[in-house]
Amino acid sequence: MIRYIDDLQLTGKRVFIRVDFNVPMDGRRITDDTRIREALPTIKRALEMGGKVILASHLGRPKGPDPKLSLEPVAAKLVGLLGGKHEVILTDDSVGDGVKKQVKELKEGQVVLLENLRFHKEEEANDEAFSRELAALADVYVNDAFGTAHRAHASTAGMVPFVKEKAAGFLMKKEIEYLGKVLKNPEKPFVAILGGSKVSDKIKVIESLLPKVDALLVGGAMAYTFLKAQGIEVGKSRVEEGDKLALAAKLLDTAKRLKTPLVLPIDHIVGTEPSEKSIAKETPDQVIPPDMMGLDIGPKTRAMFTQRIRDAKTVVWNGPVGLFEVSKFAEGTRSVAAAMSINTQATTVIGGGDSAAAVEQMGYADKMSHVSTGGGASLEFLEGRELPGIKALETK
Ligand SMILES: Nc1ncnc2c1ncn2[C@@H]1O[C@H](COP(=O)(O)OP(=O)(O)O)[C@@H](O)[C@H]1O
Ligand SMILES: O=C(OP(=O)(O)O)[C@H](O)COP(=O)(O)O
Numbered sequence: 001m002i003r004y005i006d007d008l009q010l011t012g013k014r015v016f017i018r019v020d021f022n023v024p025m026d027g028r029r030i031t032d033d034t035r036i037r038e039a040l041p042t043i044k045r046a047l048e049m050g051g052k053v054i055l056a057s058h059l060g061r062p063k064g065p066d067p068k069l070s071l072e073p074v075a076a077k078l079v080g081l082l083g084g085k086h087e088v089i090l091t092d093d094s095v096g097d098g099v100k101k102q103v104k105e106l107k108e109g110q111v112v113l114l115e116n117l118r119f120h121k122e123e124e125a126n127d128e129a130f131s132r133e134l135a136a137l138a139d140v141y142v143n144d145a146f147g148t149a150h151r152a153h154a155s156t157a158g159m160v161p162f163v164k165e166k167a168a169g170f171l172m173k174k175e176i177e178y179l180g181k182v183l184k185n186p187e188k189p190f191v192a193i194l195g196g197s198k199v200s201d202k203i204k205v206i207e208s209l210l211p212k213v214d215a216l217l218v219g220g221a222m223a224y225t226f227l228k229a230q231g232i233e234v235g236k237s238r239v240e241e242g243d244k245l246a247l248a249a250k251l252l253d254t255a256k257r258l259k260t261p262l263v264l265p266i267d268h269i270v271g272t273e274p275s276e277k278s279i280a281k282e283t284p285d286q287v288i289p290p291d292m293m294g295l296d297i298g299p300k301t302r303a304m305f306t307q308r309i310r311d312a313k314t315v316v317w318n319g320p321v322g323l324f325e326v327s328k329f330a331e332g333t334r335s336v337a338a339a340m341s342i343n344t345q346a347t348t349v350i351g352g353g354d355s356a357a358a359v360e361q362m363g364y365a366d367k368m369s370h371v372s373t374g375g376g377a378s379l380e381f382l383e384g385r386e387l388p389g390i391k392a393l394e395t396k
Pocket of ligand 2: 376
């Protein structure tokens, strides 16, 4: 069983909230603040409930202290997102006497944000002494960092047993509910769309979803490995060779055995190179000319995918179906997003990572039931794996 923040009494307590403020940056500028905005309901509720709020996150993958990866821009952004009503005190470090003092002296309405946890290698090493130091800052532990729930680090797992009370935040709750529903009791018909660059990254999720879905639609570069495994000419397309071809053939066999349609593109948009400079041409069928590479699904495939999505009651999507960063190869990805957005009868769930970025960029994010904030985490969740950050919250 998992308790949620609402189940706790927080008045006067030090509430340590693990958030995922690992936001994309361009230098010191935050290019997408979704993860900060999504953590606001939990932060606000903890404040309303009279808690002394301590926020903790990593940013990037520093090898020790690195001023370029300070959470300073995040602190500034958070002040604005909290409507200027709360002072956000960024500490110099995430542990130590100075931090303890700052937490102790917290005044009503103030929030403490610990500096980047990964400035200490002990965070990723899930070091016990470091976990205990973090735990000493808190009376209550709340995890709202779904994006980091697949990591067994000090702040996501190690410190949890050393804090008296523990709970999940609202973002964590929403992620577990939507992704959990897809895996445990999806309303039928249930359609999954998988894309992205490599079959090898998605093998486990394909194996996990095949027995549950009514159809698995495959696009993106990974589709060409499946096509080649069936002996179809794929030209210069990105293909994983060798044992990955055998693996794709095996997955096709599994789908056949389960009588689950594994739907591959029936036409393509091809080009000469994966860039704006390329020409873009439709193919009449599945075959890709020898001097071309497949860079998006074609119009017949778009129509076929759209129909499957339109008739579904549950749709989950992970991985763009084309090179969407280049506008002439973005139409397939746009059509999947559009079809999902139109199907208001269905529960529509977008895995994090590139598909979430595409949906956001194309303006469909608020039309989906749920857009996950975790890339690796949502993939591992859909693979049916137990995430350490969620497991640590379980109580008997
Ligand atoms: N046909 C294609 N050829 C080359 N790259 C592609 C193709 N289709 C999709 N991609 C690229 O794959 C990348 C996403 O792959 P991946 O990281 O596996 O997805 P995700 O992050 O959603 O799991 C995107 O940059 C996208 O442009
Ligand atoms: O951004 C994250 O993962 P994601 O890019 O897979 O969504 C998380 O913050 C985890 O970061 P990490 O992959 O450096 O452990």
